[in-house]
Amino acid sequence: MSAFIQRLADLNPDPAGRRWLFVPYDQLSADLGPLSREPAEELGIVVVETTWKGRRRRYHKQKLALILANLRHFALEQAERGVAVRHVAGEASYGELLRPLARELGGLQMMEAAERELRVDLAPLVEEGLLEVLPHEGWLTDHADFVQGAGEDPPWRMDAFYRQVRGRTGILMDDGSPVGGKYSFDAENRKPWKGDPPAAEEPTFPLDPIKEEVLALVEETFPDHPGTLRPEYLPATAADAEALWQWAREACLPTFGPYEDAMSTRSRTLFHTRIAHLLNLHRLLPRRVVGEAEAMDIPLAGKEGFIRQILGWREFVRHVHRTTDGFRELAPEYGGEAEGSKAVRNGGDAEDEGATEGEGGANPSVLGARHPLPAAWWGTPSGMRCLDEVVEGVWEEGYGHHITRLMILSNLATLLDISPRELTDWFWVAYTDAYDWVVEPNVLGMGTFAVGELMTTKPYVSGTPYIRKMSDYCDGCALDPDRSCPISDLYWAFLARHEEALKGNRRMSLPLGSMRRRSAGKKEADRRVFEAVRGALDRGEAVTAARVERARDGSD
Incomplete structure (x- = not known):
């Protein structure tokens, strides 16, 4: 028998005469909601494990382990303090698994789901009167x-x-x-x-x-x-x-x-x-x-x-x-009428490593970035040490702090005109702390400027100097930061391509002015480097110093 099932059976109190709460995977606290105020012996909780969640996206294994291990331990902790626990496991959605139980128990209560995806799944139960939604007490503001x-x-x-x-x-x-x-x-x-x-x-x-x-x-x-699963870091x-x-x-x-x-x-x-x-x-x-x-x-x-x-x-x-209903309700100036801005299938191509079942989210891009995410974000060496080091860490740990997310992963994707939706989906599967309300604002909103000035004042992009100043990634990189690193070329090429869209942004006036002062020859070299770098990454090839130098001088 499962160690968890056995331990739960040993601890579980008599479930009779209780009021029942559904506790989703991200509300694992007895210091919030009814669990924090009402006697344990009067309450029961329902916890759900479903492969439906795990198969909607190819989530990092460590994230799946984190959610499931915390859910099970929380259930045991509640049983130990006298709260009855109903554990439900299956392959259907949360709503489908909860419906018969809600009918059996005379209805359920829950604090409002943080994830839009879960709110949508449970909406029919709310409409049927089987699920009462209470305010989420974990937030600090309203x-x-x-x-x-x-x-x-x-x-x-x-x-x-x-x-x-x-x-x-x-x-x-x-x-x-x-x-x-x-x-x-x-x-x-x-x-x-x-x-x-x-x-x-x-x-x-x-x-x-x-x-x-x-x-x-x-x-x-x-x-x-x-x-990678890391048992000792769980x-x-x-x-x-x-x-x-x-x-x-x-x-x-x-x-x-x-x-x-x-x-x-x-x-x-x-x-x-x-x-x-x-x-x-x-x-x-x-x-x-x-x-x-x-x-x-x-x-x-x-x-x-x-x-x-x-x-x-x-x-x-x-x-x-x-x-904004997960960026589905946007005015035109924020990408609301951009091609493909309605909800789309997450991951797109069936061969995409991030492909998922079902609707995957809004797809705005005020800059018109629609290029597929290169294999480098999935671990294929890019030749750029900054990107390769960060990607390796993400797939090993499901973690990276906010600057590596913003100024390496998002910065490079933005400079390459990578689809903001594809990058968002990548973040969603890659990080252990990622949920729709986390990744969509951080990537669509800040990391890629996909919704324009809706919530940030400018695109967060940089060339080689910032990365060189704030990290040691350039040390030992095959692409010399003074001679063959292409990131500054990508930066200038980005500004030239999107000058028309950005010219009204006051915070971009200085960098755009600097770009305009570059000679026609340098601007053309920037464009060639952009094409060469993106082409190499599209083919799953590493960017080399020779390739960058040939693109700059036009001999490639």
């Missing part, structure tokens, strides 16, 4: 905060929203003014990391029979999914979550600020807390994390930067996603 801070209509800006929330909550405020005299200390958090102080070492967590069973199940059920119990947060407070946050934007081949963690995957499952609660970080005696710039990621950006992107 729609009124969003409207008051960012406005009713776009464009929306995180900084205005963040100031509003800081003022209402009093977080990092002193008598109505921001602690330290300003709301953001971002300018102080941009140092490269040269090896000192030593980077934090990622913590490990003890294995147990539940985790071992889940790891075997993932390998057996989803053998064709990408990514936090799944309440104790694991506590240990990770303690490590984050002690090993990371005191030094986080200055090196927040740094990248390195020597450490994928540096001083990032690596708690996002557990925050998004609510194994760690955002309110608690923000409150305890605020109380810490650490440098203000790092404290504010960390809190802004959660209280500011995380809350902001989920509001944008919900307000």
Whole structure:
């Protein structure tokens, strides 16, 4: 018998006479909703495991293990404290699996699903009166905060929203003014990391029979999914979550600020807390994390930067996603009438490694980027060390911090006119913390500028100098940053191709002016390098110094 099933049978109390809650995979906390207020002996929870979820996309194996192991341990923890547990397993959707049980139990309650995808799946049960939806108590803000801070209509800006929330909550405020005299200390958090102080070492967590069973199940059920399973780096119990947060407070946050934007081949963690995957499952609660970080005696710039990621950006992107119905409701200036902007099949081609079952999301692109995602994002060597190092880390760990996501993976894809939808789908399967409300705003909204100025002020693109300054990726790269690295060529070619679309953006006036001052010969060389690099990646070939140099001089 399954170790989990046996342990649950041993712990499960009498289910008679209880009120039943459906607890989805990302609401795994007894400190939210009815579980936090009502006697355990009066409540029962329903937890669902379904291969339908895992097969909608070819999710990283570590992500599947993370969700399933946490779900099972949470169920056991609730049974142990006296909450009855109904465990449902199958291959159908959540709605299909819950319908007969909801009828049997006289209806279910749940806190509102964070993911649009799950809300859509469960909508028929709500309409049939079988499922009552309660407010989600894990968020730190509500729609009124969003409207008051960012406005009713776009464009929306995180900084205005963040100031509003800081003022209402009093977080990092002193008598109505921001602690330290300003709301953001971002300018102080941009140092490269040269090896000192030593980077934090990622913590490990003890294995147990539940985790071992889940790891075997993932390998057996989803053998064709990408990514490496790392058993010792799988936090799944309440104790694991506590240990990770303690490590984050002690090993990371005191030094986080200055090196927040740094990248390195020597450490994928540096001083990032690596708690996002557990925050998004609510194994760690955002309110608690923000409150305890605020109380810490650490440098203000790092404290504010960390809190802004959660209280500011995380809350902001989920509001944008919900307000636009996952970017399905956009005005024309934000890509709403771009070709293919309606919901499409995620992954497209049946041979695509990210192909999925069912509808996959909105597909805006104000810059008209529609090129397929190259195999380099799936691990085929590109010849560009920055890209190859980051991709390797993602498929090994299901992790990368926000700057590698933005300034390597998204930057290069944007410079190459890669489809924002395909890149979004890639992020969705690749990262353990990825859900629709996370990846679609971060990639469609910020990473690729697919929705224009809806929620950001400009495209976040750069050439070689930024990557060279903020990382050690250029060290040892076969493409010399002074001679044969093509990323700056790609940058200038991007600006030239999209000059018409970007010329009204004030924040792009300086780079566009610099581009216009390049000679006609240099602009043509930029275009040739762009074609040569994208062509090589399309063929699954590495970009070489010789290829770049031939493209520049026109001999290729």
